[in-house]
Structures are given as structure tokens and as C-alpha cells.
Amino acid sequence: MTMAIALQLLLAAGWLAAFGLLVLLLALELTMGRAPRLGATPAGASKGGKEANGRDILSVIVPAYNEATRINSCVGALLASELGGMNWRLVVADDDSSDSTVEGLEALIEAGAFPSPPLEVLRCGPRPAGERWSGKTLPCSEAVRLLPQRPTPDPDPAATEWLLFIDADVTVAPPALASAVAEARRSGADLLPLAPRIRCGCLAEWVVQPIVVALLGLGFPIARANNPDDPTAFAAGPFMLFRRSSYEAIGGHRALAAEVVEDLALARAIKQRGLSLRYLLGIDLLELRMYPDFGSLWEGWTKNWHLGLNRNPLLTLASGAVVLGLFSGPWLLLLLAGLQAIQLPLNWPSLLTPALVGVALQLAVRLWSRWRFGLGLRHWWLAWLGGLVIAAIAPVSIWKTSTGRGWTWRGRSLRPY
Known part of the structure; x- marks a missing residue:
């Protein structure tokens, strides 16, 4: 009975992660996909056809x-x-x-x-x-x-x-x-x-930055930021x-x-x-x-993560948990499905289906990022690792910001006097 309950919980978590990734993909297209984009304007002229003031x-x-x-x-x-x-x-x-x-x-x-x-x-x-x-x-x-x-x-x-x-x-x-x-x-x-456009170079950037870019696109919608009647502001x-x-x-x-x-x-x-x-x-x-190596990426995001969520501990921890579930969860189910196939060959497809759907949707999110933002697909299958890193960043960011210990930027302490 305990094993059956555990299986049902895993199934529910798997389908929930797949649903969350689908919502993420649709929301990204509705917010960032249709966001205003600045193209090249000839020097000396504005888009409206007025001559720019060369004396500016x-x-x-x-x-x-x-x-x-x-x-x-x-x-x-x-x-x-x-x-x-x-x-x-x-x-x-x-x-x-x-x-x-x-x-x-x-x-x-x-x-x-x-x-x-x-x-x-x-x-x-x-x-x-x-x-x-x-x-x-x-x-x-x-x-x-x-x-x-x-x-x-x-x-x-x-x-x-x-x-x-x-x-x-x-x-x-x-x-x-x-x-x-x-x-x-x-x-x-x-x-x-x-x-x-975000350019990734090192492995740490490839596994973390695509996820962060997606979250920023949802957390700070451009349409609201550009609406003078909406208090939302982002830069x-x-x-x-x-x-x-x-x-x-x-x-x-x-x-x-x-x-x-x-x-x-x-x-x-x-x-x-x-x-x-x-x-x-x-x-x-x-x-x-942004970051040449894992050390600078860790320092940068643990510096900003909690602050970007208005120092709200519950929201910060929730963000880490959600990222863990969406990006690490499907790969964990895939691993469990493999283990289950060895021990219980009659039941293993039940876990495999939501796992594969979740992984496919992660690939869809990265394909969307390549289409809209020119972000490559390199290391997309390491999204599970990015989920783990961000899940660790969230609580560490709370600790650093709240205590001032280890809260640095490029080695300089940010701790209040």
C-alpha cells in the first residue's frame, strides 16, 4: 500500500511538472514572444520619420x-x-x-x-x-x-x-x-x-542562464513595465x-x-x-x-535572487522549489522509471510517460528560446542540473542577504556597516 501511494504521488508530481512547463511555454510566448523589440534605426533618423537632432x-x-x-x-x-x-x-x-x-x-x-x-x-x-x-x-x-x-x-x-x-x-x-x-x-x-541577448560560454551558464532568462521574462512582464498606470517597473x-x-x-x-x-x-x-x-x-x-565561471555565477545570483523577490523568504524558497520540480523533476522520474523497469517491468510505463512529456516540454522551451532569442540548445539535457543549482541558490541567497555573511560582489562585501 505504501509503495502504491508513493507511485501515485510521483505520477501526480510528474504530470504537475509537465503542466507547469506547458504553462511556462505559453506564458513566455504571450509575454516575451510578443514584447516590443528595438531594431536598427539609421543614424540621424527616428522611427517616426523625424530627423534626430544631431546637436544632441x-x-x-x-x-x-x-x-x-x-x-x-x-x-x-x-x-x-x-x-x-x-x-x-x-x-x-x-x-x-x-x-x-x-x-x-x-x-x-x-x-x-x-x-x-x-x-x-x-x-x-x-x-x-x-x-x-x-x-x-x-x-x-x-x-x-x-x-x-x-x-x-x-x-x-x-x-x-x-x-x-x-x-x-x-x-x-x-x-x-x-x-x-x-x-x-x-x-x-x-x-x-x-x-x-544572453550569450553563454561556460557550462555553468548553459545550465542556469536559460532558466533564469525564462523566469525573468515571466516575473517582469514588459507590457506592465511600459504601462504608466501600472506600478510594475523593471530595467x-x-x-x-x-x-x-x-x-x-x-x-x-x-x-x-x-x-x-x-x-x-x-x-x-x-x-x-x-x-x-x-x-x-x-x-x-x-x-x-555575464559570468565566466561557476564561482562568479554563484556569487552573482546568490547576491540578487532574494532581493529580486523583494526579500520575501517564502516566495524565494517557493521559486527554488518550483524550478527544482519543473526542471529536475522530469529527469528524476526518468531515472526512477528505469529502475522500476528493472524491478517491476509491468508498471514502469506509468512513470515513463509523464517523465518523457516533461523532458520534451523542456526541449520545447529551449527551442522557443532559440527561435525568439537566439539562445542555443547546447547542454539542454542538463536542465536537471540547472534546477538543482537554482534550488540551492534560493536558500543561500536568503542567508547571505539576511546575515551579510559571504554577501559579496566580485569579492567586495555588501554587508551593511
Whole structure:
């Protein structure tokens, strides 16, 4: 009797996981599949056919901390941008790196390796004693503070000034910046964040990132974020384009210096102020490679997971349990079906059917991701491992965030003073 009950529970769990994956697939298509996407706009023109103001000023700020292995490709792609006659400048704001981030760039600048516009490297120095600055809030704030001291030749008083904060692990296509500015002008956006295409390199990324991307698409639907009457706010931190006057109206990064997930905080501040948020998919124009290895992935997601769920312990634990059930559950049933086939050959198909349906739906989700987002199928059969990793991330994130122990970003403690 006990074995029969256990079998029925496993069957129910298997079919529940399959149903959950089907719901996930349909919900992704309804939310992310039909989400607004930014395409390439010719430099100097907006989508509405109006000429973009070539006198506008675009200040591109790249906060960097120990980015020696990635900064050159990021900067090189930015300097290859097609911006027509727009007046722009590029500043790499170094957050007191301990590697050769600054020295490498300065050597290339001195050698004349970078074309116009001039690339400037700002050394922000150590963080002020007695002040709490989290993540990239300090270099972003310092770069903006010093921008007025970097005059643009023959400025137009009527020109709009834009601030673009872009992470060093992002690579942009040549039309990306012009397209973003044109769309912000056309839509009247005060903040225009773009969600990049996620590129996976190491095994840890292949097993975890596709699941995370799917969850983010459901947790922060773009339609609601773009609705001015809906309080939902979301922003993709790697690419955030602000109208400078609006950025200053909310106090910029300085007003949110201690925020660990500063992109969400900035987006919420924009909407709370009654300003316009325009969140788009930018997967045709920019690419993001987040984590080079498992250690950095673990540090990054245990830093953010609990915060992204508003520090709600039940919701955080539930998210880990749901991911475990959806992505690890079908593979566990497949294993049990194999063991059952050896011992009880007459009953084994009962577990095999929901297991195979669940695995097939996992493949369907990855095929959908390849179709809509260009995310490859590599290692898709290791979804069970991704489920286990995320199930472990959830409780560890609660512990780190609540106690401050081991709560770091790139080795820097995030623990409050």
C-alpha cells in the first residue's frame, strides 16, 4: 500500500511538472514572444520619420571594476558605433580596479589606438570612508558629476542630453546607440533600458542562464513595465539610457547609493516620479556575457535572487522549489522509471510517460528560446542540473542577504556597516 501511494504521488508530481512547463511555454510566448523589440534605426533618423537632432549630446558611461579581460572588446564595439552627426563622448569610470583595466586602456589611448570620439578614463579611487556605495553606483555617480567639466564644442542650448550606462560585459552592434536614442526621442522616454541577448560560454551558464532568462521574462512582464498606470517597473541594468534631466530629477545613482540591485531601484524611481519608462528587447543590437565561471555565477545570483523577490523568504524558497520540480523533476522520474523497469517491468510505463512529456516540454522551451532569442540548445539535457543549482541558490541567497555573511560582489562585501 505504501509503495502504491508513493507511485501515485510521483505520477501526480510528474504530470504537475509537465503542466507547469506547458504553462511556462505559453506564458513566455504571450509575454516575451510578443514584447516590443528595438531594431536598427539609421543614424540621424527616428522611427517616426523625424530627423534626430544631431546637436544632441550622448554621454556613454562604462563603469568598470577588474574588467581587464573584457573592457577592450566593449570599448572597441562602442567606438565603432554609427551615430551620424550626433555629439557624443565615451567615459570609462574605473571603480578602483586592482587589475590592469586602467593601465591597458591608457596605453592604447596613448598609442592612438582609438578613433574619435576621444575615450576618457576616469579613476574614481577608493570608496569614501563612512559612506555605503554598492555595486557600480559610485563610478556611475562620479562620472555624471564630472561630465559638466568636460565641455562639448559649440553646444546647442536646445539640445537634449542623454546618459547611457552600459556594462563592460556588453558588446553593442554599430546601430545600437543611434537606434536607442532615436526610440527614446520618438517615444518621449525618460528611461529606455534594453534587454540584451544572453550569450553563454561556460557550462555553468548553459545550465542556469536559460532558466533564469525564462523566469525573468515571466516575473517582469514588459507590457506592465511600459504601462504608466501600472506600478510594475523593471530595467535591464547592462544598458540604461536616461534623459539627463530626468536622471537628475530622481537624484541619479547617488540617491540610491546603497542599493544592491540598483537597476530596479532606478526604474521604480522613474515611475514613482511620474516619468516615462520604455523597456524593450534589444537582442538584435547587443549581447551580454555575464559570468565566466561557476564561482562568479554563484556569487552573482546568490547576491540578487532574494532581493529580486523583494526579500520575501517564502516566495524565494517557493521559486527554488518550483524550478527544482519543473526542471529536475522530469529527469528524476526518468531515472526512477528505469529502475522500476528493472524491478517491476509491468508498471514502469506509468512513470515513463509523464517523465518523457516533461523532458520534451523542456526541449520545447529551449527551442522557443532559440527561435525568439537566439539562445542555443547546447547542454539542454542538463536542465536537471540547472534546477538543482537554482534550488540551492534560493536558500543561500536568503542567508547571505539576511546575515551579510559571504554577501559579496566580485569579492567586495555588501554587508551593511
